[in-house]
Amino acid sequence: MVVTKSSFGKAKDGQELSLYTLTNHKDMSVQITDLGATLVSITMQDKYENNTDVILGFDTPEEYYASTTYFGAVIGRNGNRIDKGQFEINGKRYQLDNNDNGNNLHSGNNGFDSRKWTVERISESSICFGLEDKDLEQGYPGNFKVTVTYTLTDENELFLHYEGISDQDTVANMTNHAYFNLAGHDSGAMLDQELWLSARAYTPVRDSRSIPTGEIAPVKGTPMDFTTAKPIGSEIDADFEQLQFTGGYDHNFVLQEEKGTVMKFAEVYSPRSGICLEAFTDLPGVQFYAGNFISDCPGKKGAIYQKRQGFCLETQYFPNSINQEGFAKPLLKAGEKYDTTTCYKFSVR
Ligand code: GLA
Numbered sequence: 001m002v003v004t005k006s007s008f009g010k011a012k013d014g015q016e017l018s019l020y021t022l023t024n025h026k027d028m029s030v031q032i033t034d035l036g037a038t039l040v041s042i043t044m045q046d047k048y049e050n051n052t053d054v055i056l057g058f059d060t061p062e063e064y065y066a067s068t069t070y071f072g073a074v075i076g077r078n079g080n081r082i083d084k085g086q087f088e089i090n091g092k093r094y095q096l097d098n099n100d101n102g103n104n105l106h107s108g109n110n111g112f113d114s115r116k117w118t119v120e121r122i123s124e125s126s127i128c129f130g131l132e133d134k135d136l137e138q139g140y141p142g143n144f145k146v147t148v149t150y151t152l153t154d155e156n157e158l159f160l161h162y163e164g165i166s167d168q169d170t171v172a173n174m175t176n177h178a179y180f181n182l183a184g185h186d187s188g189a190m191l192d193q194e195l196w197l198s199a200r201a202y203t204p205v206r207d208s209r210s211i212p213t214g215e216i217a218p219v220k221g222t223p224m225d226f227t228t229a230k231p232i233g234s235e236i237d238a239d240f241e242q243l244q245f246t247g248g249y250d251h252n253f254v255l256q257e258e259k260g261t262v263m264k265f266a267e268v269y270s271p272r273s274g275i276c277l278e279a280f281t282d283l284p285g286v287q288f289y290a291g292n293f294i295s296d297c298p299g300k301k302g303a304i305y306q307k308r309q310g311f312c313l314e315t316q317y318f319p320n321s322i323n324q325e326g327f328a329k330p331l332l333k334a335g336e337k338y339d340t341t342t343c344y345k346f347s348v349r
Contacts, residue, residue, distance in 0.1 A: 003122050008033045009061045011116045017061050020127050022152040028346065030152050035061050036113040037129040037148050039072035039178050044156065047274030047348050054275060056179040056310040057300050065114065069294065070177035073113030074148050075106045077133060077140050078330065079175035080287055080319040083211045087322040089141060089169050096139035101209045110138050126151035135168070142168030142334065157345040164338035172338040173317045173330035179291055179310025182270035182277055186303035190311055191233025196267045197226035197288065199253035203318050208245045214324050216254055224251065229267070232290060232311060248292035248308065252285045252318050258328045259283055262341050266313055280343040281315040284328045288313060315342045
C-alpha cells in the first residue's frame with residue numbers, strides 16, 4: 001500500500017495544490033486533491049480487466065472552481081438545502097448565502113468544496129485532511145475544526161471518516177458528492193446500472209426548489225422503491241409528481257431515524273463492467289441524485305459528461321433538518337465530537 005503525491009496546479013490565491021494517490025495491493029487506486037479534499041478518481045479493473053475510473057471529475061483546479069456540480073467534493077459544514085438559508089440555534093437567528101433558488105445549497109459560495117485543506121497525517125493506507133472554519137465564515141456559529149480521513153483497504157473499501165469539534169453549538173452535516181458511473185466515468189448514461197436501496201421511505205419535497213415537506217412517505221408502490229434492485233433508469237421518467245419536481249431522482253431516502261451504527265444501505269451493479277458498489281453509513285439519510293442537471297460538461301481526459309452520466313449517494317442528515325420538526329437534527333454541541341463514517345466498497349462479478 002502506498003500514498004504518492006504530485007502537483008495539481010494552483011489554488012485561486014496562488015497556493016500550490018497537490019494530488020494524492022492511494023493504491024492498494026489489489027491495484028485499486030484513489031486520487032484525492034487538497035482542493036475541497038475532493039475525490040478525483042477511483043480506478044479498478046472491470047470484468048474484462050480494463051482499468052476503469054468510476055467517478056466523474058476534472059483534470060484541473062480551474063474546472064473544479066468554475067463548476068457547480070461538486071464532483072467528488074467534501075461538502076460542509078452542511079450538505080444539501082436549508083430553507084431560505086436560515087435557522088435558529090439557542091434562540092439566535094443565522095443567515096447563510098442563498099445560492100439555490102432562494103435557499104442555501106451545500107453551504108453556499110464559501111463551501112468546504114472550494115477550500116484548500118491541509119494534510120494532517122498520511123499513513124500507508126490513509127490520508128487525513130483538515131480544515132478550520134471560523135465563526136460565521138459561512139454564517140454558522142462557532143469555530144469548527146474538521147478532518148476527513150480517507151482510508152483504502154485491500155478489500156477495496158474506501159472509508160470516509162469525518163471528525164469535528166466546535167466551540168459553540170452549531171450545524172454539522174458533512175457529505176461527499178462523488179458521482180459514480182460503474183461502467184466508467186466516460187461511458188455515457190448510467191441508467192442501466194441496477195440499484196438496491198434499503199430505504200422503505202423517503203422525504204418528499206414541496207416543489208422544484210427541493211425543500212422537504214416534513215413528511216416521511218413510504219416508497220412502496222412508487223418509482224422511489226429500490227428495495228428490490230432495478231435499473232436506475234427503469235422509472236426515472238415516470239409520471240410521478242416528485243420526480244417531475246426534480247427532473248429525476250434527487251431525493252433524500254430514509255435509512256434510519258437517528259444517527260446509528262454503520263450499516264449497508266445500497267448496492268449498485270453495472271452489467272456492462274461487472275463492477276459492483278456497496279455503500280455503508282451510520283447517518284440517517286442519503287440523497288440519491290441521478291445527475292439530472294449535468295449537460296455538455298467537459299470532464300477528465302477529454303470526456304464530455306451528459307445528463308445522468310453519474311449518480312450520487314450523499315450520506316447525510318435529511319435536507320433542511322435543522323429547521324424541520326420530526327427530522328433528526330444535525331446539531332453539534334459545543335465541545336462535543338462530530339464523528340461519522342461512510343464507506344464505499346467495490347467488487348467485480
Ligand atoms: C445535490 C442536489 C442536487 C444538485 C447537485 C449539484 O445533489 O440535491 O439538486 O444541486 O447537488 O448539482
